[in-house]
Amino acid sequence: MSRLALYSFFCFFIFSCKGFITVDSPKNKISDKNIFSNDETAIAMVTNIYTQLNQDCKAFNGDGRLMNVALVTGLSSDELVLYGSNNTSFYQIYTNTLNGDNTIYTWSDIYRKIYNVNSAIASLIDNHSLSDNVRRQLLGEVKFIRAFCYFYLTNLYGNVPIVLGIDPLINSTLSQSSKEEVYTQILEDLKDAESLMSESYLAGNLIGTSIERVRPTKWVATALLARVSLFMLNYANAENEADLLINHQELFKLDSLDDVFLKSSNECIWQIQNVYNSGANTGDGQTFILPQSGPDGSNYPVYLSDYIVNDFEAGDLRKRHWIDSITTNSGITYFFPFKYKSGALTENGSSSEYIMMFRLAEQYLIRAEARLKLGKYDQAISDINIIRRRAGLNNITTIPPDSILKVISHERKVELFTEWGHRWLDLKRTGDVNSIMSVVAEQKGVTWQSYYQLYPINNSELLADKSLIQNPGY
């Protein structure tokens, strides 16, 4: 009897062991298995990517993030001037003297975003628990984000590893892929995203629609497709994609200059909502808009360079509306970007501006350039004139094709300055970078080297992944 009792006693806990030590996720956490089992948490996971994008630009100390591309590339190019040399990482970016020991973590930040995206894609792809429209929209959104991330990665760093999964053992040994391969991946993701995402701007529950354009739609995938096609010299595609947006006039219209960056902007294709009720309105506004005391080494490190300020045609309203200046007590005048009109939030915490990610004006300029390359000169000029007219400038008339290109590049410079690195990317894309930056660098006190076009990969990355190769020159 006692033997039987003993036997059953041990059987009891041998079999109960595994059950006993299994724990569920704690109540302040939710596991990946559960998170994609219902619409609400799946949406919350993807929405967190946008939340983080806004959190990223709240404060910028020079460590570099995807959301700081405008500032970092503005310093690298001829757009911004650094005040003082206290901040080592700013100083290295500004003087184009980055090296492998730098502390610019744009690379890391973008790859962290890609990890979140990849883990969402892994759970979304064969998911049967979610409503179909939610699954499609979310999958489209994250694929678009991935394409957006790789676009900046490859344009800042050249050849980069294409990470599509989440297994750290596989990912930690990946080597770089060529820019072409990266673009192929971007196109694939964008095509998927375009077909998966909704045409109308959705509310947070992905059922209703929203006035605010803070969630990616099919249209933003189209916008990036247009840009990528232009970068890949696929002009027909670029024209077609830009066409789609420009022709969708019930949704997208050019606004007057002061309204472009408002959250009610009609020109907006995608914006990022503010998640804070104190501090910065938009990160860009907070950093660029100078106080009466002028720039300083920490909070207001940059001001607008003369290369931009003096490049506007006489009468260009963009200079009046999008650039402001202060004159300090010591009599020095500093110009600064004034596209966003508000630095800090107003007292009640409501923001009038959101961070602009994509806007229609760029699409006009893309289409103009594509049409020019396709030989449609008149149509190209007409696109340019739409942008010029909004800036209070006269139409240009028929001019030789290579002059048209100059005009487009000038328009891009003055229309898109200090936005999303357009200037830095254009300099490199058009091949003007060496000639222009040689002059600019000299004024910064350094000698321009062609390899500065690509940022170096941090040495710690190279140490952790032996398959990575440092960009040439570094």
Added chain:
Amino acid sequence: MKKYLLFPIIRRYCKIIVITMMLCLGLKAQGTPPILLVNLTVNNTPIITVFNMLRDQTGYYFTYSNDLLNERKLVSFRVFNYKLELLLDKILEGTDCTWQIKGKSIVITNASKEDPKIYLDNDSLIIISGKIIDENGNPIPGATLSVKNSKQGSITNEKGEFLIKDVVPRSKILITSIGYASQEITVDSKWKSRSFILKNNVNVLDEMIVSTYLPTSKRYSLGGISTIASKQIENKPVTNPLLALQAEVPGIVINQNSGLANSGITVQIRGQNSFRNGTDPLYVIDGVPYPSQMLPMINTANGKSGNLISSATTGNPLSFINPNDIESISVLKDADATSIYGSRAAAGAILITTKRGHIGLGRLNVNFQLGAGKISRFLDVMNNKQYLGMRHIAKANDLKDIFPSDYDLNGTWDTTRSVNWQKELLGGTANFSHIQSSVSGGTENLQFLIGLGYHKETTVYRTNLGDQKGSVHFNINNISNNKRLRIQFTGNYMADENRLPNSDGVSDALYLPPVAPQLFKPDGTLNWGTNADSVSTFQNPLATFNQKAKIKTTNLISILGIQYEVLTGLDFKANFGYTSMLLDEYQTFPLSAYPPEYRKYLTRRASYGNGYSNTWIAEPQVSYKTNIGKSLIEGLIGASFQEKQEGKVNLSADQFSSDLLLEDPRSAGTLTTISTLDTKYKYNAIFGLLNFRLMDKYIFHLSMRRDGSSRFGPENLFHNFGSIGGGWIFSSEPWIRNHVTYLSYGKISVSYGTSGNDQIGDYQYINNFSSNSVPIPYQGIVGLGTDGIPNPYLQWEETKKMQIGIDLGFLNDNILISANYYRNRSSNQLLSYKLPTITGGPSYTRNLPATIQNSGLEFNINTKNIKTSNFTWTSNGNFTIARNKLISFPGLSTSPYASTYEIGKPMTGVKLYKYHGVDSQTGLYDFYDSQGKIVTNPGANDLTVMLDFTPTFYAGFGNSLSYKNLHLDVLFQASRQVVSNISAGKFPGFFGDNLGNQPVSVLDGFWKYPGDVASIQKFSTRIIRSAINSSDFSYSNVWFLRLKNASLSWKLPNMWTSKAKIKDISLSINCQNVFTITNYHGLDPESGSTAFPPLRVIMLGINANL
């Protein structure tokens, strides 16, 4: 538990042998000498040793009283097949003694005094009966009762019962039993059957030690256990029982990381065996696992429990157990002792047993102590002249003007002042008061103990802060009449309220310039040194105390143990335990803590934290124990179910309308949840133990455990651990015993086995997401963000432990020596492994086949130097030599750890630049690079010197002296280790914007002019060559000798106390950290250069037993 005591066991099987022998020899009559033949050769051997040898050969016990027989009498003879009776006569030749056999005992009595009276009146003779029990109520079989001045006597039976007929009233009966103190009782005419308790009086070798699941004694253990008893805890004025272990036990380093109440304490048994994960020992209180780390705290002023470990938290959970409630603390070190704790005891285990009730009339003990504590050492820093001199030199060196912000040089501050800020800010006296009382008593069936304690201490600061603890302890022990069912219920509860500063203030005290302004204005308000522009010129250190921090902790530990003896030797046991620690804290940041002109820009803030940590455990066990001939076999099978749940909510509040409302969250304008903690840890195991002891000479131990823990990935939930150990008591071998007579005890033991470390965070294998709360959720949706990269393959870190030990006892165990060599190898290291960020994270936790070796030698000696009736003197000493080494790390050179670790070097070491000297021309520090060339700016590859901060040698030396009613204990501690050398200064020679003071030693040999040979670089207002703080120049090899503890007590003569009907009263002085002799210049060589040092505490006490 006492039923496992050694002597009953010996007695039991001896009896079997004797009975067998008696049968063989056909002996029947009691009192008739048996015809036993013995073989024995002795040469100048004490008579008592000869008796022991005879006992071993014959199984007969010798009973005698010390006043009858000179134990030290030496005898020599050689006999072969000699009759025992003849030999006894021969041995007792020349003494007044004679012998007789009573049952299983040979009773030696005084022949000359024997005067058998003839009692004519038989009616007056009485029958006496009763029972002999030990202090725990267990019967003592085989105890001898001899009626004085008669040949009458008796031996107790299995149940400890006795019966003697025809005893003369008023005669005296001596009760003796080996291992117990003898007792004399007087027979009165109205005898009633009653119990007599014999007190333990055992050889230190035979004291029971609490180890794992089967208790043992030092005699039969395999060496890796050290124990201290309540006596060694009570006379130390400490509030954390771990501090009572300091210097007492070899192989364990205990560092108090702050002198504030409930401070963090780092405990390391036999070195650090994990790179980055917890290396705390497993704490087990009365069988219930107890947390080794507090919940994460908001206030971090009182130091972490762990130095190198990232997960270490502030404070120490053992602070919430009253040391006075503790009966003993055992430190388990080797595989034999720890492997039964499986995945939790890679870093050893510390078992704490609380006090229990004893049989007897209710006893009341009251102890009251009052005392004071002070910081005993300060760093020698510059005075005003020295300080200002250097400031001017630095300015001149840099060709810098005196700026408006140079308040010390531009006339803003009164430079005639010269304040030693350490004395000013930390030089106060902390007051201690301590009351402890307990009641205990009980019958054979039920014993109880209730203890109450109250402790209060203040701080050395110039403000009213401090800690208060109140505690209750109880124990109920119930034994059924048939002794088969035993129930034990124990509870400990403590409530603690600790008011701390927000920072410990040490850096203010060290670095504030001697010319800094006065703390108070003449009107008594705080002085901010306001200058002409109404700008405060310094942060008044006392203003920081306007910030308040309070931590309330309550701690409950309760244990229920049920044991039932199904058959003789077969026990079913089950232990149930529950511990619960609740934490409630806040920290306030009132505007009054800031300079007045900043207040309009600032908001009043406060933080609140509320948490719990609950553990329950259930451990069913079956044990069996039997004697076969001269051998003992015991085995145990059990299972363990454990669950720990922790939770905490931290809130941040701001926009209060007044400083007075900061303690109330409801008064806050905004209230944000900063973090929530919610974790569950589950643990399950089955285990088995098997112990053999053959012929009292050969010991063999085997243990196995299969463990499952919720901290590991689904692929690796379970793991097996085991150990094997053997011992040989060679002193029991006749050829040693008969030839090496000065050797009374000798044992060699070996053990080998594995145990694991699961001190990583919970849930690391799950891909978890948590809420990312922001003021305006994105599209109204609170985002869910990932916690990091999971690893479903997480496993235990495994430590293979090997130990060889030798134990020797000389001169009747008056000198006991033990030496252990150990070598522990920990592999499968869990590392927070750095990943390239293309994987998404900076790191993830993963097992790596790296191996860390900890090896060392532990030595311990106990001596009884003098023992006379008035004076006794005993000593004990221990030392440890420890080495830590990284022996393998596949792929180290290509790993992210390449510049941190080195094969063959200590894993606990830190790589530093090699200091060369000060360039005699530039006056700046130079270093060596990896090629040995002199460089000014060394890089990551030039970290060539590795210094290990863990002590490589440490020792303790204690003496205990008693003269009549006076008792003195002193305990010295010695250690050798590398410590950050504050004499090199924060940035030596740098006196920049924060106007920091520096040690006066900086003035010796600083560079002045080109051509100077100097060790400190030229003074400057800028940080130049900051690599100096990462060089070997900033560390020094330090030794110290400390009188850790001294305690003197005096028991008042009985004639004084008996009038007051008080059993006894004693007065005492207990001191901790009395003095330190060291070559170190900083505050405290043990806790480091900038930590708040442990206080010197002196307590006066009175102790009364009523």
